[in-house]
Amino acid sequence: MSVQIWTFVFIFLTFGLYIGIAIKSRAGSTSEFYVAGSGVPPLANGMATAADWMSAASFISMAGLISFLGRDGTFYLMGWTGGYVLLALLLAPYLRKFGKFTVPDFIGDRYYSKTARLIAVFCAITISFVYVCGQMQGAGIVFSRFLEVDITTGVVIGMAIVFFYAVMGGMKGITYTQVAQYCVLIFAFMVPAIFISILMTGVPIPQIGFGSELTEGFGGGYLLDKLDGMSEELGFATYTEGQRSTQDVFFITAALMFGTAGLPHVIIRFFTVPNVRDARRSAGYALIFIAILYTTAPAVAAFAKTNLINTVNNVEYTSVPEWFTKWEATNLISFNDRNNDGRIQYLGDPEANELEVNRDIMVLANPEIAGLPNWVVALVAAGALAAALSTAAGLLLVISTAVAHDLMKRSFLPAISERQELLYARIAIFIAVIIAGYVGINPPAYVAQVVAYAFGLAAASFFPAIVLGIFNKRMNKQGAITGMLAGFLFTASYIIYFKTLNPSLDNADGWLLGISPEGIGTLGTIVNMASSYIVSRFTPEPPREVQEIVENIRLPGEVTER
Amino acid sequence: MSDNNAQSYWKSNIKIVLALLSVWFFISFGCGILFVDTLDNIRFGGFKLGFWIAQQGSIFVFVALIYIYIYFMDKLDAKYNLESTKLEKISEEYSLEEDKK
Numbered sequence: 001m002s003v004q005i006w007t008f009v010f011i012f013l014t015f016g017l018y019i020g021i022a023i024k025s026r027a028g029s030t031s032e033f034y035v036a037g038s039g040v041p042p043l044a045n046g047m048a049t050a051a052d053w054m055s056a057a058s059f060i061s062m063a064g065l066i067s068f069l070g071r072d073g074t075f076y077l078m079g080w081t082g083g084y085v086l087l088a089l090l091l092a093p094y095l096r097k098f099g100k101f102t103v104p105d106f107i108g109d110r111y112y113s114k115t116a117r118l119i120a121v122f123c124a125i126t127i128s129f130v131y132v133c134g135q136m137q138g139a140g141i142v143f144s145r146f147l148e149v150d151i152t153t154g155v156v157i158g159m160a161i162v163f164f165y166a167v168m169g170g171m172k173g174i175t176y177t178q179v180a181q182y183c184v185l186i187f188a189f190m191v192p193a194i195f196i197s198i199l200m201t202g203v204p205i206p207q208i209g210f211g212s213e214l215t216e217g218f219g220g221g222y223l224l225d226k227l228d229g230m231s232e233e234l235g236f237a238t239y240t241e242g243q244r245s246t247q248d249v250f251f252i253t254a255a256l257m258f259g260t261a262g263l264p265h266v267i268i269r270f271f272t273v274p275n276v277r278d279a280r281r282s283a284g285y286a287l288i289f290i291a292i293l294y295t296t297a298p299a300v301a302a303f304a305k306t307n308l309i310n311t312v313n314n315v316e317y318t319s320v321p322e323w324f325t326k327w328e329a330t331n332l333i334s335f336n337d338r339n340n341d342g343r344i345q346y347l348g349d350p351e352a353n354e355l356e357v358n359r360d361i362m363v364l365a366n367p368e369i370a371g372l373p374n375w376v377v378a379l380v381a382a383g384a385l386a387a388a389l390s391t392a393a394g395l396l397l398v399i400s401t402a403v404a405h406d407l408m409k410r411s412f413l414p415a416i417s418e419r420q421e422l423l424y425a426r427i428a429i430f431i432a433v434i435i436a437g438y439v440g441i442n443p444p445a446y447v448a449q450v451v452a453y454a455f456g457l458a459a460a461s462f463f464p465a466i467v468l469g470i471f472n473k474r475m476n477k478q479g480a481i482t483g484m485l486a487g488f489l490f491t492a493s494y495i496i497y498f499k500t501l502n503p504s505l506d507n508a509d510g511w512l513l514g515i516s517p518e519g520i521g522t523l524g525t526i527v528n529m530a531s532s533y534i535v536s537r538f539t540p541e542p543p544r545e546v547q548e549i550v551e552n553i554r555l556p557g558e559v560t561e562r
Numbered sequence: 563m564s565d566n567n568a569q570s571y572w573k574s575n576i577k578i579v580l581a582l583l584s585v586w587f588f589i590s591f592g593c594g595i596l597f598v599d600t601l602d603n604i605r606f607g608g609f610k611l612g613f614w615i616a617q618q619g620s621i622f623v624f625v626a627l628i629y630i631y632i633y634f635m636d637k638l639d640a641k642y643n644l645e646s647t648k649l650e651k652i653s654e655e656y657s658l659e660e661d662k663k
Contacts, residue, residue, distance in 0.1 A: 066617075071598075074616035078590050081621045085586045088628045089579050093635075207618060211608035222608030240613045242598065250595050257590075280635060284628040291621050298617040554572050556635075556644050 006378030007146045014184050014382050015161055018389075021180055022165030022173045030418050033170030033425055034101040034401050040175055040272040046285020048178035049269045051185065051390035053080075053260075053286070054293060055131070056138025059185060059387035063366075064359030067301035070231075070239040075252040079455075081287065081294050082253070083260025086463075088283035091261055092270040094470045096279035097553045101271065102398075103264040103462060104406040107484075110469040111477040112546050114411060119484050121406045123461045124264045127454045128395040128402075131265075132432070135392035136440025139385055145330055145364065146381035152441050158389060159437040166393045166400075166433075167426050174393045175272060181386035186292060188383020192367040192376050193296050196303045199370055210299035218310070227306050234313065235348030239302070251519030258525050259455025262463035265394040268401070276556035304362040307369050312355065313346040320344070323368035332358040332365070396432050403428035453495050456521025460487035464528040472536075473550045479536030487528030494520045571642045578634045582627050589615065589623045 001009075027033040040048070058080070066073030098106055103124055108117025136155055143154025165173045190206075197209035200218050213222050227239045237243050260266065269286075270279045311321065317335060327333045334356045335344055346355040364384070367377045404425035409416060416424070461484045468475045468483070495517045515523060541547075593601060594616040601612030 071613055071616060074594060077617055078594055078620050081624050082586065082590050085582070085624050085627050089582060089631055210618070211606075211614070213608065224608050224610075224613075240602070240610055246595060250591060253590065253595060277636070277639070280628075280632050284625070284632055287625050287628055291625050295618050295621050551568065554575070555568060556639055 001374060003374045003377045004147070006375045007381045010378050010382035011147070011385065014180075014386065017180050018161065018165060018177045021176045022169050025169045025172045025176050027168070027170035027172045027422075030101075030405070030421050030425070032172045033422055034397075034405065035268070035271040036170075036172040036175045038272060038274055040274075040282075042273055042278040042282035043285055044175065044179050045269060045273050045278075045282040046289055047182040048175045048272075049266065049282065049286035050289035050293075051178040051182035051386070052269055052394035053266055053290060053391070054185065054387055055391035056135050056142075056384060056388035058293065058297075059189065059384050060138060060142075060360050060363050062363075063297040063300040063304065064362030066298055067305040067362050068359055069243075070237060071242045072244045072249060073298065073301065075249055075256060077294055077298060079253045079256025080260055081290060083257040084283060084287040084290070086257060086261040087266065087270075088280060088287070090467050090470070091267065092279045092283050093276045093556060094553045095267060095466070096270050096273065097276050097556060098549070099271075101268075101405055102401045103267050103466070104402060105410070106469065107462075107465055107480070108406070108410065110546065110549065111465075111475075111480045112543060113477040113481065116465075116477055116481050116484070117406060117411060119481060119488075120462070120465075121402045121411075123457065123484070123488060124402045124406075125399055127263065127458050127461075128265060128398045129432070129436070130454045132392050132395040132399070132436045133439040135388045135395070136436045139388040139392070140440050141360075142381055142384045142388065146378070155437050155440045158385070158392075158440075159433050162389055162393050162396065163430065163433045166396050166429050170425065171268075171272060171397055174397055177393070178390045181390040182289060184386040185383045185390070186289070188379040188386070189293055190296060191379055192370070192372060193300050193303075195372050195376060196307070196366065196370045197299065200303055200307070206296045206299040206303075210302060214306075218306070223302055223306065227302055230306070230309050231348075234309070234346060237348070239305070245514050247514050248516050248519055251515045251522045253519075255456050255459050255519050255521030255525075258459035258463045259457075259521055262458035262461070262466070263455070264402075264458075264462065265391075265398045267462075267466075268398060269394070300366065301362065304366045304369065307366075308357065308362075309346060311369055312344050315344050317342055317344055321369075323365055326368075327361060327365050332361045392436070396429050396436070399432045400425045400428040453491075453499075453517065453521075456491050456495065456518070456524060457488060459521035460491040460524025460528055464525055464532065468529065468532055470550065470553060472533075473547050474536060474541055475532060476536050476539055476542045478539040479532040479534075482535045483528040483532030486531045487524045490527045491521050491524035494524075567642060571638065571644070574638055575635070578631065578638070582631055586624070586627055590620045594620045 029037070031037050062076055065076060095106060100106060100109065104117050104120035107120035108114065136158060139158035140151045140155035143149055143157060144151040147154070165177050193206040194204055197206040198204050200214055201209040201212040201223060202215050203209040203212045210223065214220055214226060219226065224240055231237065231239050242249065270282065273279050273282050312324065317337065324333065328335070336354050338352065338354050339345070344355055345352060347353045364380060367380060404421050408424050409421050464487065465480050465484050469480065494512070498511070498517045593612065598612035598616055601615065602610040604611040
């Protein structure tokens with residue numbers, strides 16, 4: 001069977017599964033719609049969190065990014081996993097004990113202020129919306145490349161599926177489809193990785209193959225030594241050495257960690273488990289499930305880079321393998337014969353280099369480059385869609401709860417009934433899907449870039465406000481509001497300054513303290529914390545009942561007398 | 563639970579969190595970023611140690627840290643006899659009035 005038929009089969013089967021689950025898990029109450037009735041077992045919640053978290057970017061782009069960044073790619077690897085330690089230790093258990101539906105709920109109640117709640121709503125919607133556009137775009141790209149439908153049709157199909165199960169099932173439907181999507185995406189990521197590891201090193205575990213010797217066919221020697229050698233020979237940076245400054249890597253890693261811990265769609269997953277103990281456990285499961293992909297990705301990056309160089313460098317253009325021509329058609333790879341010798345020269349020197357390779361190809365075309373069977377190639381499409389749709393659904397739910405619950409019910413229309421609130425939630429998802437789809441079809445140039453900055457913004461706004469709300473009883477509304485505004489505005493203006501207003505200054509010399517816009521969220525976090533702290537010292541302490549809330553969330557359960 | 567017990571529970575909790583976070587910081591920011599070049603002088607198999615910690619080892623440590631946290635918190639909960647295994651329903655009732663000040 002051809003790749004395309006396999007792709008149709010996989011997509012048909014997996015989508016059928018998602019719809020089936022959605023029909024079985026319809027939401028009848030706001031509690032089911034927002035937090036799946038808080039009845040999700042920790043193992044299932046761990047899988048759902050992992051699928052929610054690992055987006056189209058993790059699945060499609062990350063390994064490719066690492067293969068071009070070399071050791072510096074570590075800021076994605078550590079940043080996007082280390083944040084879970086912060087989530088598990090500093091946020092998840094206490095927020096679960098607090099026991100409300102949304103992140104703005106916590107901010108609004110803890111800081112006894114409608115203003116704080118509205119700022120939180122604004123941040124949650126901005127962050128989630130920026131992020132969801134990227135997912136729709138990812139889904140559209142996969143559809144158009146693998147099924148050869150045009151990108152608009154691809155996005156519309158993706159929108160229809162997400163809309164169907166998010167509107168029907170709310171958090172309940174989303175949770176159980178995410179469990180299925182996790183299984184699909186991890187299978188689709190691991191199978192090609194294991195195949196390639198066996199092919200290149202004879203070791204079936206990619207994490208170990210990463211540090212093993214290559215087989216005879218690939219020239220022997222340790223994989224990483226070989227890759228270092230080839231990179232130097234061709235004029236690229238040495239793969240296992242860093243290129244960026246230490247402080248920049250430090251700040252980017254920290255921004256991604258704090259951002260991970262502050263992203264509302266991840267935090268609300270911990271509201272769906274029955275109790276505090278299960279919240280801790282599901283953070284553990286979630287990180288294990290994420291780590292499976294995240295420890296494989298750097299291995300895939302090294303395998304793919306080695307394989308790519310081996311396969312195409314100094315090869316006659318007329319005798320390139322079939323996949324090369326196929327991906328050339330999508331502009332993900334392009335050849336420009338500068339010295340007219342009819343051969344492909346892949347070099348570090350931009351003046352002499354003849355091959356442009358898009359990072360996404362490292363995952364999307366990797367199975368083809370390695371010559372794996374057609375069904376493995378097709379699996380990647382189903383996996384990438386599972387990653388994009390599961391994340392999109394989680395984000396849409398945040399937007400819908402922010403509108404229906406935080407804006408309508410808690411701020412402006414407190415009199416609405418539960419049925420009306422549920423209706424508003426569904427309408428909000430509907431509108432968000434339409435707008436996200438529209439942006440996915442007509443992506444403004446900056447969307448893809450902005451997705452990465454969602455982390456910096458989450459780090460500089462939510463993370464400190466929540467952590468201080470739990471760990472600092474004295475923190476009051478004046479402090480928190482000042483902090484969130486200062487952190488968010490500082491980070492947003494730094495990013496906008498370098499990315500839109502003054503792109504010519506966007507290099508290490510122009511940056512403040514050598515920190516790139518990707519890493520500025522860390523400084524934003526510090527600005528937020530420092531200003532909250534100072535302002536809170538000069539303003540009245542929070543009311544007695546708020547301090548009691550803080551005391552209460554610090555204890556995991558009902559207090560029982562001995 | 564008396565206020566005193568609640569206080570000492572919270573103190574022990576903070577101790578556990580701080581201890582684990584220092585390991586978290588040491589492994590990720592310390593070994594993975596600040597001292598990575600020095601650690602690269604040590605090799606095992608095909609890996610340089612610093613590179614391996616930065617791209618793989620730190621992630622395994624993160625997983626271990628969460629499980630160590632779960633273990634110690636379970637022990638702490640048991641010591642203070644805290645019932646944290648019951649299903650806690652999230653309620654729609656609000657204890658606070660907004661902007662009451």
